[in-house]
Amino acid sequence: MKPVDLRGILKYVPQYRNKIFVIALDGVITESENFSNILLDVAVLCSLNIRVVLVHGVSSQIQKIADTMEGFEPSDVDGSGVTDDQTLKVALIAANRCTHEILEGLSTVDLRAVTCNGIISHPMGIIRGVDHLYTGKVERVDVEMFQTLLKDAIIPVAPPLGFDGEGNTYRVNSDNVACALGVQLQAQKVIFVTATDGLYCNEEMIGSVQAQDLQEKMNRMQSAFRPEQISKAQYAIQACQQGVPRVHLINGLVNESLITEIFSNEGVGTLIYANEYQQIRRATRKDIRTIMVLIRQAMKTEELSVRTYQDVESRIQDYYLFEIDGHAVGCVALHLSEDKSSGELACLFVTCHYENRGIGRKLIGFIEERARALKLKKIIVLSTQTYTYFKSKGGFVDGSQEDLTPERLEKYHQSRRRSRILVKRLEENKN
Ligand SMILES: CC(C)(COP(=O)(O)OP(=O)(O)OC[C@H]1O[C@@H](n2cnc3c(N)ncnc32)[C@H](O)[C@@H]1OP(=O)(O)O)[C@@H](O)C(=O)NCCC(=O)NCCS
Incomplete structure (x- = not known):
């Protein structure tokens, strides 16, 4: 990987100043050795006046907690299947721990951060006859709350949980949270920090692709994509269609991947971009x-x-x-x-x-x-x-x-x- 030099970074400074980047960390990344480097990269972004919102997943954490509980198997880990009562309880424990670790990590790099109840959700409901119980989908984002925090240089940390305003909490998919935030906060970028190098089609990594072309590809040959990446690809397409100019997928296990993706011409992961020129x-x-x-x-x-x-x-x-x-x-x-x-x-x-x-x-x-x-x-x-x-x-x-x-x-x-x-x-x- 080419090191990103300061001059290279400086040329992007005016373009990104005061722009919002939503960074979505897969649960496995927050547990990795490289996590502290990612937080340092976030600190670099903040020092350049980029407004960062952090979202995190908890699939890996849910599975780990479940492994310690005899006779318990989670009904779902990634917030897209059925979340039963017990799985919701485990998801809450996992999410709170993970959020806490992120807040703790951010304080070590002198960044102010808070977690909040700004993701408003309702139940996913009954799909093809199956009641998804406590799985929710994002209905809207409390834009004012997020904007207020960002204006004061406080990083909002959004767990994959949604609130319905009536005392219920739902488990929501973190890709869904990230893209809803990206769209409603009019973010410049949504960046998925995952455990793979990028988005793969027929086991070849895609460097960059226009959202519309990716949609066509997925319609034609969905089986060519890795099953675990389909949700991200679909949310990325949706985000681009709804106004987010760029969605990136990068490997968070590799040092400097976040900074290199953002500040180098070639990038290191996959870029999915909207057609900004349709007008x-x-x-x-x-x-x-x-x-x-x-x-x-x-x-x-x-x-x-x-x-x-x-x-x-x-x-x-x-x-x-x-x-x-x-x-x-x-x-x-x-x-x-x-x-x-x-x-x-x-x-x-x-x-x-x-x-x-x-x-x-x-x-x-x-x-x-x-x-x-x-x-x-x-x-x-x-x-x-x-x-x-x-x-x-x-x-x-x-x-x-x-x-x-x-x-x-x-x-x-x-x-x-x-x-x-x-x-x-x-x-x-x-x-
Ligand atoms: C120049 C022009 C095309 C800019 O269009 P626009 O849609 O307002 O530009 P953008 O929104 O992309 O950019 C606005 C930024 O450019 C700056 N800007 C606008 N005109 C500028 C100028 N003549 N010189 C320097 N900066 C200028 C604005 O202050 C603003 O800065 P900010 O983003 O830091 O606040 C438009 O003002 C225009 O049509 N001017 C008259 C025709 C002209 O001069 N055309 C160029 C012929 S070579």
Whole structure:
């Protein structure tokens, strides 16, 4: 594994500052030798102002307690089967011990943490004729409580237990808890810390996969997946569909895996990612007028170079629109160089009512994804007033006239805008 250097970490700091990461530890991880290293990694995340929520499982702990009880066999260990009265009692003991150990461990790395009753559940009920008794499913999360704790830099530790507000406690699956928290707290990431390297399909580890593709794969060939990983994969897909951009599966038995997954380009485990670009579509001839209206003001203030209706029309296949409820609120274009080895990101615009919501960044990310799909070596941008934005939010760096093709350089001189030339060289980066 490549060690993660400080410079490598620093480049992610602005991107992750104040963002929520839900970290779900399998029960077996909290008992492992590497657990103290994981808590140190959590301390690193907190020091970078990442807001961490910890969730833990207890399957391994339930089994261990059961092994000491003569004649007792738990009716379920992972919170997805039937939880009878006795198994619930054991689950409560196991969960309380495990939560306590996590709280204890966090205090050794000077992190403040609390456990809470913010997972609201109701019974799973009767499924195919089988009453699941004390197994519950997450109904909702007390978002306000979690947000209050996170705002005060206190780590909420959520056990796999749910409360119904009427004095009942249910055993819930920890993957379910983690993903419900991820969705309802609008987390940037859910990270499953497990005892395997990642998600396996036909015994090969998947490096990264879009949630929709994973869903299709699972529909087609569920038996190719390891049975014990199916629940995680399904909750991960669901979380991505409901707005969590990235779900990771990593091996918590390996030192530094958490930090390496988060702060390196390649990562070490499996990344399941949402299609963040579903609000972006290619423009058609019918959209030319909309684009002209959108960018009119920015052309007046010279933030954008002047384009005529005919200019846009002649390259309409290069333009994309960002839509909310069917209305275009932003646009961008990707013009390819004559030799098709590089692209120019142009005409980036977000209407003022929708500024500062990350739409500009999404449009840049989308263009980057398109450029990678087209195997372009680099993207350039020419900017007069927004170059700091492209550098700080878009990951571009200063380029030079040598980054332009001779044809583009000629136009550059003709325009007399003296724009700054910025460039982004494309290399693998899955974070
Ligand atoms: C530049 C523009 C596309 C940004 O769109 P957006 O959707 O508001 O951007 P995001 O939400 O992704 O990012 C907002 C962040 O960028 C910063 N930002 C916005 N415009 C900036 C600028 N001109 N220079 C530096 N930073 C800028 C915001 O302060 C905010 O910072 P924060 O996240 O630290 O609070 C939009 O303001 C715009 O359309 N401007 C006019 C057209 C233009 O200049 N286009 C570029 C042509 S080369």
